[in-house]
Amino acid sequence: NKKSIIIGSGIAGLAAAIRLRNKGFEVNVFEANSYPGGKLSEIIIQGYRFDAGPSLFTLPDQVEELFHISGKDPKAHFDYIRLPVACHYFWEDGTQIKAFGDTKKFAAEVESKLGEPASYVFESLQKSAFIYDHLAPLFMHKSLHRFGTWANKDAIKCYFKLGKLGIFSTMNKANEKQFSNPKMVQLFNRYATYNGSNPYETPATLNIIPHLEFNIGAFFPKKGMHDITLSLYKLAVNLGVKFHFDSKVEEVIVRDKKAIGVIVSGNSHFADVIINNMDMVNAYKTILKKEKQPNRLLDQPKSSSALIFYWGIKKVFPELDLHNILFSENYKEEFDHIFNKKSIYQDPTVYINITSVNKPDDAPEGCMNWFTMINVPNNQGQDWDRLIQEARKSIIQKVNRILKTDIENLLEVEEILEPRTIESKTSSANGALYGNSSNNKYAAFLRHANFSSEIKNLYFCGGSVHPGGGIPLCLLSAKIMTDMIKG
Ligand code: FAD
Incomplete structure (x- = not known):
């Protein structure tokens, strides 16, 4: 059997492992963390479970396809529902709109509440x-x-x-x-x-x-977003993929312009193909630092990052759904802060994701698990400690105004994820959530290819390469890439 090595077990790394195994490759995955999934992980604190990163699930067929090609029935291993309401929107003036999955219902809602013709x-x-x-x-x-x-x-x-x-x-x-x-x-x-x-x-x-989101649908895995990671990890293990956790790759071994292996904790491991799932900017800075650097691609502006408060709330708010948005009064100003001023606007749009709405065991009885997130600039060395404290105040005030509550008194658990920790936990350059931003029309052409044009047998998948970030695109990157590799 031909041998392959995958660097990183993010969602694209897992998909690549399953696809290569199905092509008959021996697969070894080296992962720096002690757990699989990268950004798609979970945290559990005092009876509250939170999906740590992604919360919106689209194109579930990309996950199902991995079971199909492995000869398994996806429904038996990974189950999900289509959401009747994709998102519940709130404005400061009291307007509320439900983005119903049924587009006719959504159009009727906006016609009656906003006067927008269906x-x-x-x-x-x-x-x-x-x-x-x-x-x-x-x-x-x-x-x-x-x-x-x-x-x-x-x-x-x-x-x-x-x-x-x-x-x-x-x-x-x-x-x-x-x-x-x-x-x-x-x-x-x-x-x-x-x-x-x-x-x-x-x-x-x-x-x-x-x-x-509207025509195909917004979905929710019945066991939470983290089940995407877990079910794919189990599938990979079942197919015979070998995972090595707490195993940070230090270098890709290149001889005569061919990738032949990796170095982990000083030991060399060899394979016929090497797949990198790590963010490309940091990969070229570390495991590929001796190689020619594609500077133009690496210097492209990065996507925004996020500031998340995982809050355990001692109350149930029946007006809240799985996905909720409390909109900023000045959206343009908010984006100007994120992308130009590289700061946080004082009235940010607040996103609250509450999986306990659909999966009650994610929070203790009578409580809710709030994943409270705002979009923030990626990490450029800002004074984050100060920005986070200011943003926390703005978020609490906004929640209190719109939901007419005193949220601080209801908090019993708090954990924070922010650009610096996103970077340290998953190696994403500047803590960006989606690799490069798409803020100009050439962005699609300025992502790194799914292969190296300099080094033979070296391939790439994940949010920082073509076709881009987000779960469905990361899964597709693994498909595009493995299709190039001969079994
Ligand atoms: P990553 O998740 O980036 O993982 C890379 C892996 O490589 C990590 O496990 C890391 O430890 C490992 N690694 C790095 N360096 C090494 C090394 N040297 N050796 C070994 N291993 C290494 N997407 C959506 O579709 N919907 C959403 O709602 C959504 N919301 C998001 C919210 C947040 C807060 C975040 C952080 C992301 C969100 N995303 C969302 C984006 C989505 O999470 C990512 O695009 C996707 O998970 C990235 O997957 P990846 O395969 O690129 O790998």
């Missing part, structure tokens, strides 16, 4: 589907760095529709044109944050994202 919603979601149908086959399922990608029928279809794919406008401009009510513009601008970008700069092409 037809504008349908039209917007059709445009979103159009972008998806044209771009997904090209940008999500194929390498952009192979000639064949640009010379087939999917690509040719796109060349003729460039004007309609949103490349020449920004997300905000397109949404201002589409909707009459500023609250709808804000709601749809929020999708830029799904890959850590700025709606006032990112091309309107990113209006592809609402298609995922």
